[in-house]
Amino acid sequence: NAGVTQTPKFQVLKTGQSMTLQCAQDMNHNSMYWYRQDPGMGLRLIYYSASEGTTDKGEVPNGYNVSRLNKREFSLRLESAAPSQTSVYFCASSGSGGRRSSYEQYFGPGTRLTVT
């Protein structure tokens, strides 16, 4: 039971390049999230997916797109990377409440992205 996994762990991009960050969870969670974490700013929600087939914007969605590929996988794409997107990116997942699950989030190990 790996929990939440993310690939890659590290990435360096040049301005204007594109890339996709991958996330997968094996906890049968319905909801998945992408955050970025910057010094002094805390965790900021980029996009989330309440259930398979749905995605919604969070606090800082500009410059990003997401795909909920299936129940397990949720990817984050940077179409044209900018230095302001240098950050640590975390994927998280949670249940959807009710008797058998809760909304509490479980995080992956993160992807450290540098855009030069």
Add this chain to the structure above:
Amino acid sequence: QKEVEQDPGPLSVPEGAIVSLNCTYSNSAFQYFMWYRQYSRKGPELLMYTYSSGNKEDGRFTAQVDKSSKYISLFIRDSQPSDSATYLCAMRATPSGGSYIPTFGRGTSLIVHP
């Protein structure tokens, strides 16, 4: 003013000390309160969560919620160097009362020195 306020620290204490970490909030719809621990270069790890007011104890950790003051605390007894990490508070409403997505504090850096 952010919905959740948390002093970034760093908070430096000697081994064995009792540590108190705190957050204040402004949204009265928050009903669930969580503490996450984040080691350097790792993802946040859920440490404790409580519902509504009161105390919850788990080993050396005690989470306390005072909804009347909109103030939550995490106490660590007999602190160890391995407790050195950033502690993030998080809180959320119920789906019927607002969003189930948590709002995070910015985290407090704790250093426990031997």
